[in-house]
Amino acid sequence: MxxxxxxxxxxxxxxxxxxxxxxxxxxxxxxxxxxxxxxxxxxxxxxxxxxxxxxxxxxxxxxxxxxxxxxxxxxxxxxxxxxxxxACGRPPHHLIGIDLDTKPPEADATAALQHLALRHLFTIPETVVVITPSGGRHIWLTGPPGTPVPNSVSRLAPGIDIRGAGGYLVGPGSLSSRGVYRLAPGTAHLGPAPCPRTLLDLLTPPAHAKHPQRHGDHQGQGLVQFVLAAHEGQRNTRLFWAACRAYENGIGEELSGALTSAAITTGLTEREALATIASAARMSTAR
Structure with a gap:
């Protein structure tokens, strides 16, 4: 307990x-x-x-x-x-989270977002910003109903993760093992602002875009290797992360067996591995 x-x-x-x-x-x-x-x-x-x-x-x-x-x-x-x-993507706000990481090699996530804004001619409006214990930032935006934004990791640029439908943001005032999440100065009075249309288009790839099977195979091998490289104390975390990425990209079901075997190899029991993968599947937006 x-x-x-x-x-x-x-x-x-x-x-x-x-x-x-x-x-x-x-x-x-x-x-x-x-x-x-x-x-x-x-x-x-x-x-x-x-x-x-x-x-x-x-x-x-x-x-x-x-x-x-x-x-x-x-x-x-x-x-x-x-x-x-x-929870992101839920009415009435349909929240979208832009997670800017600060850990190397993603320390330039803020600069990467600025570069995207200049390249695609959009401006991040004044909105809620939450500072993470590691110094990262969560930018809160809202999306229109009927336009689900998928979760993604470093798809826009290294260090920029997106929290959309099926994902969640850690709320300000929360205490984690690394510290407290706090509202950035000057944003406490704000509500989440609408996501610029151009940025929204970048966050919602065309529905017909599919990963070729060869790419899925390569990605699956990488996720399995990521789990196999886990040391004691990070085995369950790595398995959960890898399973989430697999389900987000539509290869969760076919990769679950390999991920389970990899997790058992690192020291998890089969029951622990299956429970973690099932949890990742529930939290994923993959259909």
Whole structure:
């Protein structure tokens, strides 16, 4: 059982309720920034792709709600939660998160975004900006209904990740193992601004664009190798990341067996590996 930091848990609930009042669907997060509630299907012999249809909590971003009573119930079920996640792509705001990393070699993510803006002639409007404990920035924008923005990692440019439909942003005031997420100075009074049309076009590739099978094979091999390179303490995190990327790119089902085998090789049990991959599948926007 995780250690309970009651003060941090109380603050997280207060911040989550405040966000819910503004129409932002929330879920409780642990210090790892992952959903705090375990999957109700974690002990199933086969991974379940349930997105909450079973009526139980523990389905990650699919639990997100703006109902105050439901928010309190989620946090009551996870008293160890020290943060909250805000579901992206959900009405009424249809939130889009631009995640600018600061870790090498992605330290120029801000400059890369500026370069994209100059090249494609758009301007990031004044909007909510959240500073991460590592010094990165989350820029909040809103999208139009009926235009789902997919999650992506470094697709626009190195160090620029996108949180869209099926993803979530760590809310300001959340406490992670690395520190507190805070609103950037001068943005606390702002609401999320509409995403510039040109940038929105960059974030929503044509529906007919498909990865060639050869590219999928190459990418799958890279994800398996990424899991195999995990050391103790990072095995589950690497597996979850790799599985999310696989499902986002439509190769999750065919790669799940190889990812499971790789995770077992690094020291995870088969049950742990299957549960982690199932969790990634539920959080993915892949269809």
């Amino acid at each position: 995780a250690t309970i930091d009651r003060q941090a848990a109380t603050l997280a609930l207060a911040h989550a309720l405040s966000a819910a009042e503004r129409g932002l669907p929330v879920i409780p997060l642990s210090r790892t920034k992952l959903p705090a509630l375990p999957s109700p299907h974690r002990d199933d012999p086969q991974p379940a792709l349930c997105r909450g249809e079973c009526g139980l909590v523990g389905h990650g971003v699919h639990d997100a709600t703006t109902d105050p009573a439901a928010v309190r119930a989620l946090f009551a079920a996870a008293p160890w939660a020290t943060g909250y996640g805000i």
